[in-house]
Amino acid sequence: MSRQSDVKATELRGYPRSDGRKGIRNVVIVAYLVECAHHVGREIVSNFRGKDVHLIGFPGCFPNEYAQHMMERLCTHPNIGAVLLLSLGCESFNKFSLSRIVAASDRPVATLTIQNNGGTLSTIEDGTAWVGEQLEALKAAETVPMRLDELVVGTVCGGSDGTSGLTGNPAVGRAFDRLVEAGATCIFEETGELIGCEEIMADRATTPGLADELRASVAKAARYYATLGYGSFAPGNADGGLSTIEEKSMGAYAKSGSSPISGIIKPGDIAPTGGLFLMDVVPDGEVRFGFPNISDNAEIVEMIASGCHLTLFVTGRGSVAGSAISPVIKVCANPETYRKLAGDMDVDAGRILEGDATLDEVGTEILTLIMEVARGTKTKSEHLGHREFILTYKSFEPIGPACLPTAA
CATH class of the missing domain: 3.40.50 (Rossmann fold)
Structure with a gap:
């Protein structure tokens, strides 16, 4: 049996809900x-x-x-x-x-x-x-069998540095590719941190119409940030060795893997099928409510609102955040950061830089941990009691049919 077949055959357990979905927590x-x-x-x-x-x-x-x-x-x-x-x-x-x-x-x-x-x-x-x-x-709630293709997994990155795009993000991308092949739903973000990557994303779109929507979503983000007068590039990113938003974007893009992009969703939209989806988190219309997401937790909350059972959080500088409702798996890209914050990190992707692991090996480790967490194993942030949550004002227009060709 192939590696992908092994993954696809993995049986999980979930709490059944009336809408047909299943939960990994109650x-x-x-x-x-x-x-x-x-x-x-x-x-x-x-x-x-x-x-x-x-x-x-x-x-x-x-x-x-x-x-x-x-x-x-x-x-x-x-x-x-x-x-x-x-x-x-x-x-x-x-x-x-x-x-x-x-x-x-x-x-x-x-x-x-x-x-x-x-x-x-x-x-x-x-x-x-x-x-x-x-x-x-x-306490009396019973679980039922849950397939891997019923799982929804999101990914965000925060506290990025020069290692994020070399280890943590591409390792998550490897895990995403295997999840997508097994029929799961994977969601990545954020258009404000994908500026410069619109054409390579368009090349991965499943339809020409979706390719145009991908380009348009990044162009909207660029206009939004230009109006604000600053972009999604923080002093901490520069301190960590990143030089430009384009360099940061390439690292952020890497966590999407290499699978075809099946659609674009906005916060709170539920993907209609398995596959890889981009979440457009930048508000529509004129700039009304300031910075699109004032912290990483806001993006995690938007992932959860779109049905993510758990979220992969890649960081180079470090983060101690978790989230309410759904587990957060923290993937540390920088080996020095991992040694400082090992009690908060779930995966040491920095081993790749030190020659102690390959991208594929860490990708497999992430995938294995996803399945363990889906079966009830607690993440570091869950053990520590992290349940951060933030929800602010935004404004969105409904997505058009070209954004979800898989729903047609």
């Missing part, structure tokens, strides 16, 4: 719907340290279609088992719509409105009781 979410409810949510979750109870939320008081859509996707993610919504009571977020959508997904959902629930202490007490009941009920 998390209870506490979701605040305005910053004014954040403290209450944090206090509820603090009563469940070490348990699968995660805090997410949207801080804004005024409505935003993107944020509403993202919260709907996040609260019905396959890794979610139950949802507690926290409202102050006078925010503009449509909690009724969100509650209906979660209920329609056959998940337990409750809404506590602080202004109607007696304030901070009583809401914390009631919320803690409800979450405790759900944790007890979820």
